[in-house]
Amino acid sequence: DVKVTQSSRYLVKRTGEKVFLECVQDMDHENMFWYRQDPGLGLRLIYFSYDVKMKEKGDIPEGYSVSREKKERFSLILESASTNQTSMYLCASSSRTGNEKLFFGSGTQLSVL
């Protein structure tokens, strides 16, 4: 089975800190995604990547950046964390030819105090 691993299940940070969320997939998928999940809002796309060193903005990229230096790893960066970035962050991956199916990690619950 495809495995998408997010480095932390729970994370607590202070306002203004720089935060790194890491995601690794083990199935050689070309596509990787970062979503945030908030009650009543569903999942909203932050950034995605089709290939190494390639990135595209999603629907809510403000306050975030990403890095994809290796195919298996996709990092989400909060340059200066704010309280409104408290959320569940979900990483996902998919194959370019894999019938559109996304494989999700178990999520990182980030609290910014």
Added chain:
Amino acid sequence: AQSVTQLDSQVPVFEEAPVELRCNYSSSVSVYLFWYVQYPNQGLQLLLKYLSGSTLVKGINGFEAEFNKSQTSFHLRKPSVHISDTAEYFCAVSYANTGRRALTFGSGTRLQVQP
């Protein structure tokens, strides 16, 4: 731009009753449609998908959905639910025949199955 509307935020239902979770989408181009399920304290997993062909799609755990292009809907149904179906269900859409592989999700419907 594409968008997804899930009309019901919560659906309570008794065990063994039928259920329908509603999903409508808006897009000016052809789309692919999906339902994902998130069980309590677990990650999201694919329930079923429509890419092309038959408009009635069968998924895991006895769920099915019907693609209705004229009504831009993709409602999820199960004829008899179990307690174990209690979860949050997300409808999602992506553009067909383009390079964009990112999904746009609805706000989710929490299915609460009661004994």
